[in-house]
Amino acid sequence: MRDDDDRVVDLSDDFVVLPEQTTDDTDRGWGERPGGNDDWLLAERPPHWD
Numbered sequence: 001m002r003d004d005d006d007r008v009v010d011l012s013d014d015f016v017v018l019p020e021q022t023t024d025d026t027d028r029g030w031g032e033r034p035g036g037n038d039d040w041l042l043a044e045r046p047p048h049w050d
Helices: 038-043
Strands: none
Touching: none
């Protein structure tokens, strides 16, 4: 049996422990269509925002 101190661990830059974004944290994961509606939201903002 080997001790953990003897174990080799790869800590290179391409080593990924967790992804930057999960699949449920996307438009598709939220059930939305790709693309977005930013233009519509900007056009529909209240008058006091001008």
